[in-house]
Amino acid sequence: MTGSPLNATAAAELVADDGNGAIVTFVGVVRDGNAGRRVLWLDYEAYAPLAVKAFARIAGEAAERWPSVRLAIQHRTGRVDIGEPSVVIAAAAPHRAEAFAASRFAIERIKQIAPIWKHEHFEGGEVWIEGATADPHDTAARDTAFERAWS
């Protein structure tokens, strides 16, 4: 968790290994529209120590399914402008299938259980975006994230 700009290349370097033939990086960026509103910027609030633990949980769940995968997850706090990265995931594996799947799993799972909130500032107002009720023990949600990883 950081209030500083994210760097996908730096995240990829964290998981690089001579035995890994694939590194997939996912970069989530702030877009200029949401639900018909013209978005100006997002402010991210987080419960940082629990967010870091949630990322570790996600990496552990991924490792159970894909033992060869190494994951790095980084997320912004504070104001993030249009086009700037809000989240970076780097997934490394010996082969591409596992790297793609684990990166998709990680972003789905972040949206389910990471204690992070978007405060959307749009033209004419502001609103807290509220998505999933966070429950890391909800195995149905976890299984949905695994299913999306392979879709």
Added chain:
Amino acid sequence: MVVTIRLFARLREIAGASELRRELPEPATAGTAWAALAAEFPPLADYATAVSCAVNEEYARFGAALQDGDEVAFLPPVSGG
């Protein structure tokens, strides 16, 4: 017992504070703390079925017992990514 309550996002705005210290009758659970808070700030009731909680920086159930000095956090639905 006295516990520290942490609030985030819309819950923080409703209560007007990110951190509160409250005395709770013993024995207390995370649910007790939530009920006390919802009584103090009625608009929190909108979140009764959607809120999550954490005790001492770990996700917990609302039935989790609290000890004096614990930190209990209430989390509205999340929207990271």
